[in-house]
Amino acid sequence: MNTKYIDLIDQTYHFPSEEFDLVDRQLQFHGIDLMSLVQEYGSPLKFTYLPKISENINRAKGWFETAFAKADYQATYRYCYCTKSSHFKHVLDEALKNDIHIETSSAFDINIVKSLKASGKITKDTYVVCNGFKRDLYIENIADLINSGQHNCIPVIDNLEELPLLQQATEKKFKVGIRIASEEEPKFEFYTSRLGIGYKNIQAFYKNQIEGNDQVELKMLHFFINTGIRDTAYYWNELHKCLKVYIQLKKMCPSLDSLNIGGGFPIKNSLAYEFDYQYMVEEIVSQIKLVCEDSGVEVPHLFTEFGSFTVGESGGAIYKILHQKQQNDREKWSMINSSFITTLPDSWAISKRFILLPLNRWHDEYERVLLGGLTCDSDDYYNSEQNVNAIYLPKYHKDKPLYIGFFNTGAYQESIGGYGGLQHCLIPNPKHVLIERDENGEIQTRIFREQQTSEQMLNILGY
Template sequence: MKDKYIDLIEQTFDFPIEAFDVNEQGELAFEDIPLMDLIKQYGTPLRFSYLPNISRNIRRAKTWFNVAMAKVDYQASYNYCYCTKSSHFSFVVEEALKNNIHLETSSAFDINLVENLAERGLIKQDNFIICNGFKRDTYVENIARLINNGHYNTFPILDNYQELESLSELVDQDKTLNLGIRIASEEEPKFEFYTSRLGLGYKSIVPFYQEKIKDNPRFKMRMLHFFINTGIRDTGYYWNELRKCLNVYKDLKKICPELDCLNIGGGFPISTSLNFGFDYEYMAEEIIAQIKAMCTEEDIPEPHIFTEFGSFTVGESGGMVYSILNQKPQNDREFWNMIDSSFMTTLPDVWAISRRFIMLPINRWNDPYERVLLGGMTCDSDDYYNSEQHANAIFLPKFDKQKPLYIGFFHTGAYQETIGGFGGLQHCLIPQPKHVIIDRDENGELTTRLFSKEQSHKAMMKILGY
């Protein structure tokens, strides 16, 4: 009888798969990292970041788009931008910048981050800095300072009509202000509102350019910015919005010769289950083919393509590891496995938007399994993980007080730390877990270092004013 956990996984999925494997002892490896060794060294709860996956995904996307361009003889460049809001950590941004990429910012302090990178020689003056978001005074001031200090490829993406006037006043008169405009795309039908709150409406962009930008010699309208909140997906909604964007681009290009960049922001999805499937190559080829076809039909030059990938860049580099502390049978059917931390604080997207991540046990794959629910340590009824968030019902090796059980959540590298308030207050004062950075040296050998210790009670008391 096949009643082991590994039997269940092998019957349900095509396993082992890329990134995951199990040894003869029934212990899970992620990207050839023996996770039980990591647990023995650092304990749990444990957050980790595996840096090589960042560079890997950047290289993959560059290949997909460059190959797509070559297939249709596309006569412009592809530019990969990393969205810093996905993870601002230095080790993430520094790893990404090793791959000749550019940055997208979303708030004032992002510019301070860029200036720090520039001081250290990691950002050059010719790097593109795409400045998105609604811009308060400090953000506008910081963007202007960056331009005034020689970062000529800084592109403020206008989100409303007032930003242009503020930038014009603060940018030095001898500097050219390269501008972009964000399209206020229509949201998916299931959204609670019809049009994105960000950007300018489709019909407003050409008149705004003619009235405020066209006749000012200091302004160059260089980029049209198209962003879909749901990301790049093969849906009728996405292709319809892309076509509307291309219509705006061709209309604007005919009266704005300096327009030469099209930003198709909104990232590729990442793997959230063992049966994940997404044809990245097809999507890149179809996007480029549609843009090329429009340019050929309208007899206009192809624009330089920019993408803004945040979760795709960093998401698959992260993981969270927990211990199962105990099991609480609450009735005849529900068995709650209690973790040694909180989902609400360490994986807030699970709690807030029922986001799915890959969840697997790290040991005991050769043991029988049972159906369970997972509960966090806070006294909040919403601190749980079940089939609503997971791809299906949750099965784990049977709980046994004499045999410790560890579980891991994978591809959690985007947003969780910042949304969870890294280093700050946590719900029910559950401490922030330790964070380990995993890399490989020039010989391919694994290296680990402790980035941050588990949060102490003294650190929390200080924040609270005690």
């Protein structure tokens, strides 16, 4: 009878995969010996595999290059990184090796842009697309960027009052975009996104505030839906509605030449995950070209703002199973040496799934378990794996330590979890390790941050 964990994986998924393999009966991630990482740095442990960031950027660029060639699409594609997914310097440094641009969401983002510019990581020609609801400091910082000569800074107008505020903050001529307030899927609690300007109001906004305004040049229309880029009737319907607005505006405003389709590329959350990125890109490009040709307007330059797709698959978290509690005849709770609320907030806040695999003991028998965190909070658990709300791991044995890894956790978890600040029940942020490859392809590791200390937390609390 096939009762070993490796048998379960073999009969359920295609394994090994692009990123995962077993070597000497232990899990490897992109060729990284994860048990060796644990032996060197301990657990709990967060890690970032930096080369994956560049790899995903160049995959996306390749998909668009292929799609442009296939459709004979005569325009330019620009890849922007959505900084809110992960603001860390090591992430931006890696991403900016690949001739990309930046999308910002708030005032302090602009301070990061200024730092990157001062260090030569970006230039005055880099596009800085400024999204979000803008008031006071954000407006002031955008104006500072424009005044400094960042001629490709494009504040995307989110509400009708932003443009006058920007004009008051700078005397220079500047470019702008307009964000469309997309209509949400029927299952949402509201009909229209709070972000952007409604379809029916955009032409009036252009005529009232931009047409004839010598200080402002409309360059971009911005389109994004909350569910991301999916091959659904809803997505294609919203895209065509956006294109209709673009064509109407283009005929009124010759300077409009760019369409920003936002972010929303999904990332892997299971070994069984499948998504045809190339097909989606080709279909988006071909539909944009077809609609524009039918209307007699030039195709727009395309921008994307991939955040999770850029950085998500670079991250991981490693825990040790400390103990197992048999709470009744069916439920076994395996307790990790950290907290899901602290380290993987999306897992409990929005029931997000991540790839979960053991690092060792693959040839032992498996069992169904629930995973619990260390906090005294009933929400500090993980129970949403691919196998219909069940988690299967090698059987707990107090004399045979089991280590588990959550993968593709690189987007949002640190910022949502309040990295470096107070944590629920004062469970500390774990040690964070950066993983790179040298010029010979050899793996190099270094500590980015040590585990958070009690002194750091007590200082925040005023003790």
